[in-house]
Amino acid sequence: GENVEQHPSTLSVQEGDSAVIKCTYSDSASNYFPWYKQELGKGPQLIIDIRSNVGEKKDQRIAVTLNKTAKHFSLHITETQPEDSAVYFCAASKGYSNYQLIWGAGTKLIIKP
Amino acid sequence: EADIYQTPRYLVIGTGKKITLECSQTMGHDKMYWYQQDPGMELHLIHYSYGVNSTEKGDLSSESTVSRIRTEHFPLTLESARPSHTSQYLCASSESKGSGYTFGSGTRLTVV
Numbered sequence: 001g002e003n004v005e006q007h008p009s010t011l012s013v014q015e016g017d018s019a020v021i022k023c024t025y026s027d028s029a030s031n032y033f034p035w036y037k038q039e040l041g042k043g044p045q046l047i048i049d050i051r052s053n054v055g056e057k058k059d060q061r062i063a064v065t066l067n068k069t070a071k072h073f074s075l076h077i078t079e080t081q082p083e084d085s086a087v088y089f090c091a092a093s094k095g096y097s098n099y100q101l102i103w104g105a106g107t108k109l110i111i112k113p
Numbered sequence: 114e115a116d117i118y119q120t121p122r123y124l125v126i127g128t129g130k131k132i133t134l135e136c137s138q139t140m141g142h143d144k145m146y147w148y149q150q151d152p153g154m155e156l157h158l159i160h161y162s163y164g165v166n167s168t169e170k171g172d173l174s175s176e177s178t179v180s181r182i183r184t185e186h187f188p189l190t191l192e193s194a195r196p197s198h199t200s201q202y203l204c205a206s207s208e209s210k211g212s213g214y215t216f217g218s219g220t221r222l223t224v225v
Contacts, residue, residue: 034213043203043216044156087153099144099163099207101214103156 002027006104023090032093119217136204
């Protein structure tokens with residue numbers, strides 16, 4: 001079946017450094033790729049997304065890149081801050097529908113002061 | 114600012130009790146979802162709805178049931194709670210055009 005692999009499961013970076021989280025999807029029909037941030041005791045929150053007709057998207061310190069050929073997409077966080085510490089989930093739309101998502105297993109990002 | 118509300122936030126209940134977890138959204142979204150998640154772990158889809166009177170089971174088998182009588186309301190019911198039901202339950206909704214999910218804050222359920 002369709003799946004999304006997410007790496008690493010835990011990422012520890014020094015405050016101010018960059019963090020990169022990578023995902024690989026299997027469904028060639030996927031066309032929507034969101035990223036979510038989940039803080040302790042809260043539900044996941046959408047932080048950035050990208051559609052298959054775009055290769056890169058930026059929003060301040062956050063960027064997402066998509067390589068459709070390789071079925072890879074990545075989240076890049078620059079100038080990391082303590083408030084970036086959270087669990088990050090990638091997802092890919094199921095088939096041609098944007099309604100259901102296939103989720104990665106999550107990455108726990110730890111920002112060291 | 115939350116546009117999707119889940120109650121209660123925390124619930125501790127005895128084995129065999131019937132419980133209903135509430136989820137309401139004010140955004141007029143057609144699509145709604147229930148996920149089960151152990152803290153910080155993977156999200157598992159247990160139920161979804163694409164509109165009023167439409168409900169489907171998700172990928173993870175669950176003994177819970179759902180209903181969708183009104184667009185804004187998507188409650189989840191467990192007829193007889195068991196310790197294996199202890200988990201966090203997250204409700205989400207999305208627009209028809211697929212612009213990502215909005216999640217509630219979740220209900221942390223503990224069955225003793």
